Each structure stands twice: as structure tokens, then as C-alpha cells.
Amino acid sequence: MSEKQPEPHVEGANSSTEDAWALFVDFLKSKASRITQARRIVFERVFARHDHFRADDLAAELASGVDHVSRGTVYRTLDLMTEAGFVQKIRDQDVHAHYEHIYGHGRHHHLICENTGEFIEFSSPVLEKEIDRICEEYHFKERFHRIVVFGASEEETS
Amino acid sequence: MSEKQPEPHVEGANSSTEDAWALFVDFLKSKASRITQARRIVFERVFARHDHFRADDLAAELASGVDHVSRGTVYRTLDLMTEAGFVQKIRDQDVHAHYEHIYGHGRHHHLICENTGEFIEFSSPVLEKEIDRICEEYHFKERFHRIVVFGASEEETS
DNA sequence: ATTACTGCAAAGCATTTGCAAATGC
DNA sequence: GCATTTGCAAATGCTTTGCAGTAAT
Numbered sequence: 120m121s122e123k124q125p126e127p128h129v130e131g132a133n134s135s136t137e138d139a140w141a142l143f144v145d146f147l148k149s150k151a152s153r154i155t156q157a158r159r160i161v162f163e164r165v166f167a168r169h170d171h172f173r174a175d176d177l178a179a180e181l182a183s184g185v186d187h188v189s190r191g192t193v194y195r196t197l198d199l200m201t202e203a204g205f206v207q208k209i210r211d212q213d214v215h216a217h218y219e220h221i222y223g224h225g226r227h228h229h230l231i232c233e234n235t236g237e238f239i240e241f242s243s244p245v246l247e248k249e250i251d252r253i254c255e256e257y258h259f260k261e262r263f264h265r266i267v268v269f270g271a272s273e274e275e276t277s
Numbered sequence: 278m279s280e281k282q283p284e285p286h287v288e289g290a291n292s293s294t295e296d297a298w299a300l301f302v303d304f305l306k307s308k309a310s311r312i313t314q315a316r317r318i319v320f321e322r323v324f325a326r327h328d329h330f331r332a333d334d335l336a337a338e339l340a341s342g343v344d345h346v347s348r349g350t351v352y353r354t355l356d357l358m359t360e361a362g363f364v365q366k367i368r369d370q371d372v373h374a375h376y377e378h379i380y381g382h383g384r385h386h387h388l389i390c391e392n393t394g395e396f397i398e399f400s401s402p403v404l405e406k407e408i409d410r411i412c413e414e415y416h417f418k419e420r421f422h423r424i425v426v427f428g429a430s431e432e433e434t435s
Numbered sequence: 436a437t438t439a440c441t442g443c444a445a446a447g448c449a450t451t452t453g454c455a456a457a458t459g460c
Numbered sequence: 461g462c463a464t465t466t467g468c469a470a471a472t473g474c475t476t477t478g479c480a481g482t483a484a485t
Contacts (some may be wrong), residue, residue, distance in 0.1 A: 139380045153459050153464060171377045171396045175449055189467045194450065195374060209387070209423075210377040216474085217367040218355060219329045222297045228365070230417045241411050249403045252425060256429075257397055259388045264426040265367075268408060270419040276285045311439060311484050333474060346443045352475065376447085439483070441466080457466070 135157060135165040139205060146203040160186045161196040163204060228266040294324040297363060304361040319354040323364060360367045385426040396428060 143162055144154055164177060164186075178193040188196075200206045219238075228246070232240040247268060254261045299406040301320055302312055322339060323330075336351040346354075358364045379397075386404070404424060412419045 135407040138469085141286045142380075143360075146432075150390065151464095155459070155465065157466065161377065165378055166380075167375070168378075170373050173449095174374050174376060178366050178449090185469095190449095191451075191468080192466055196311045200378075201376075205380050206376045206380055209377060217329050217334060218323070218335075218359075218364045219367060220323055220326075220358075220363055221365045222300075222324075222363050223415050227405075230412070230419075231414055232417075233420065239415055239417065241415065242412060243342055243407055245435065246404060247408070250372055250424075253401060254388070254426065254428070257399065258390055259426070259428055259430055261388075261426050263428075264424065267409075268412065268417070268419050268422040270417055271410070273418055274415040294475095308440090313440065313484070315441065336475090345442090348474095349443080349476075350441055353440085439481105439482100439484075442482105443479095443481105444477100445476070449467085449472105451470105451472070453470085454468095456468105456472100457464105457468100460462090460463075 136163060139166060143200070143203060143205060147199070150169040152199075157188045157192045158196050158199070161187050162200065162205075165197075165200065168233075171209065228269045228275055229271065230272070233269055234271050239272065294321060297324060299377050301361060301363060302306070305357070310357070315346045315350045316354050316357070317352055320358065320363075323358065329367065333407075386426075388426045388428065388430070390430040391427055392429050397430065 127195060133226065140159070140162060143158075147154055147158070161177075165172075173196060174197055176198075178190040181188040181193050191277050197206065201208055203257055226247075227240045227242040230241060231237070232239070250261070253259075298317070298320060301316075305312055305316070319335075319339065322335060322344075332352060332355055336348040339346040339351055340348050355364065359366055382429075385398040385400040386407075388399060389395070390397070408419070408422055411417075
């Protein structure tokens with residue numbers, strides 16, 4: 120429901136936190152939302168890290184630190200930052216695990232239609248080969264990979 | 278923890294349920310596990326569906342049907358079937374959402390080292406272009422896509 | 436007869452939400 | 461001063477787990 124990933128509003132060349140914050144302020148203003156202490160704290164903490172982080176870890180950190188921000192607010196602010204395009208949520212849409220049986224199927228990947236929930240399967244030797252190449256380049260021993268494309272099927276008859 | 282996705286043991290050309298079941302029986306025997314009613318019911322229900330399904334839906338179905346199997350057992354059996362390579366779990370490893378900030382970064386994807394937890398970023402025009410091509414082929418309007426490769430970095434010095 | 440498996444209900448755990456109090460505008 | 465946010469704690473929802481009873485070997 121609150122899971123949107125629109126085209127990013129930002130695409131700066133200069134990535135200083137101040138510049139980014141100014142853009143976030145603009146974003147908030149454009150939504151008639153308020154510039155609050157809590158939002159500033161979360162925003163800066165996110166930009167202070169240069170690694171990947173878990174929402175829950177950040178929430179735990181901030182819930183117990185000096186610059187206290189509650190869990191709920193951390194999650195709410197991350198949603199805003201995602202909407203504004205400052206952060207990317209690294210995980211599938213759905214919280215829940217899906218399964219499919221693969222006995223007798225070849226390996227394949229999915230286009231997921233966000234309107235209908237439909238899963239369209241595809242496979243592509245080009246993708247497989249390129250991924251192999253990338254793994255070699257990075258000296259990475261692959262166990263398996265996953266490719267998911269989110270969007271909308273244009274098959275609709277409406 | 279219980280989330281393993283080893284190389285599939287099976288790769289049949291003939292995909293009748295009976296054949297598959299026989300292989301699952303072998304798999305169970307090889308683990309000194311038992312061939313039970315509940316496992317058979319879950320196995321067949323999974324093979325009866327040709328779509329993607331949610332663990333929870335299956336669990337709900339079986340928890341209330343004639344061939345009653347409890348939620349816990351459904352989950353446990355799906356784990357076994359995943360381990361044996363009969364089903365594929367369609368979702369990232371981790372239950373939890375990860376974030377990263379993307380302000381000033383280009384779009385990229387990840388190699389995730391399962392030993393160290395390290396995220397290695399890469400980008401590949403070849404992949405992007407091929408995905409565009411596939412979307413066109415399927416008349417699919419992409420919103421965004423995700424590529425994740427799980428495995429092990431070979432950089433280790435140990 | 437053993438010992439693994441099942442069912443159940445309770446626990447886990449990340450995330451979301453309702454609501455009164457606090458804060459930005 | 462009024463509306464939005466926050467903090468808190470309770471609720472949610474999927475998944476996992478402990479344990480006593482049940483079934484497979």
C-alpha cells in the first residue's frame with residue numbers, strides 16, 4: 120500500500136548531504152508536509168551510512184540513541200525518502216514468500232504485473248551469459264540469481 | 278537459517294507428479310526422513326497447481342480442507358521441497374527490507390556474498406538493454422527491475 | 436518399541452497503525 | 461491556533477517453534 124517506487128525526483132551529480140537535504144525539503148514542501156526534527160535526524164543518519172542497511176537496524180539505533188526517533192517515525196520517514204527517490208528499497212514488493220514448482224521447468228525469471236498480480240515467465244540466454252560474465256569479472260562464485268521486473272502488462276482489453 | 282537453495286537434485290524431462298513423488302521419496306529416504314501422509318498431501322497439492330502460490334495461501338487451504346494438514350507442517354514440508362529442489366522460493370533471502378541511498382548513484386544491481394553479507398554493486402548496459410528488449414517482446418511496461426546474484430565472493434584471503 | 440513427525444497454540448519479529456500529546460507553521 | 465507529526469504501545473500478519481500426542485519404521 121505504502122510501497123511506491125516512482126521515478127526518482129533527484130539525480131544529482133553533487134551528493135553532499137546538505138544539497139540532498141535541500142532537495143528533500145523541497146519535496147516535503149511540495150507535499151505540504153512539514154520539515155521536522157525527526158525527519159532531519161533520520162535523513163542525516165541515512166546519508167551518514169554508505170552501506171546497505173536494514174530499516175529495523177536504523178530504527179533500533181535511533182530508538183535508543185541521543186537523537187531519539189521512534190520506530191514508527193523511522194519507518195514513516197524511510198517511506199517518504201523512498202517516495203522522493205533518495206533511497207531504494209532492496210527487496211521484492213511483497214512481504215510474503217511465493218513459491219512455484221520447478222520440476223521439469225527450465226530456469227526462468229519473472230515480469231510481475233502490478234495491476235493484475237500476474238507472473239509472466241521469461242528466459243534469456245543473453246541475461247544468463249552476461250551475469251556469468253559479471254561474476255567472472257568480480258571473481259564471484261554464483262549460487263543462483265534472481266531477476267524480477269515490476270510494471271504493467273499491456274495486454275489489457277479494457 | 279532454514280533458507281537454503283542448493284543445486285536442485287532433480288531436472289526431469291518427464292514431469293508427472295508420480296515421477297516427482299518417487300524422487301521426493303528418495304530424497305526423504307536419503308535423509309532418513311519419513312514418508313508421511315501429510316508430506317504426500319502437501320506435495321500433491323503443490324504439483325496440482327501450475328501457478329505461483331503463497332506459502333500462506335497453501336497453508337490456509339490445507340488447514341481447513343478435507344485433507345487437513347496444519348500450517349506448521351505445510352511450512353516445514355515446503356522447506357523440504359525447496360531443499361530437494363522441487364520448488365523455488367521466489368523472494369530474496371532475507372525477510373527484512375534493506376535500503377541504500379541512491380542520491381548521486383547510478384542505477385545498479387547487487388552481488389550478495391552469503392559468507393560475509395557483503396553487497397557488491399555492479400551495473401551492466403547489456404543487462405539493461407536486454408531487459409528492455411524482453412519487456413517489448415512481452416508488451417510489458419516496466420516500472421523498475423531488480424537483479425540479485427547470490428553466491429560467494431572469491432576475494433577471501435583465508 | 437523407537438524416534439520422527441504432526442497439530443496446536445504460543446511466540447517471534449519486522450512493520451504498521453490508532454490515538455493522545457507535541458510540534459511546526 | 462490549527463493541522464500535521466510524533467511517540468508509544470498495541471495490533472498485524474506471516475512464519476517459526478515447543479511440546480505433548482500420533483504415526484512411521
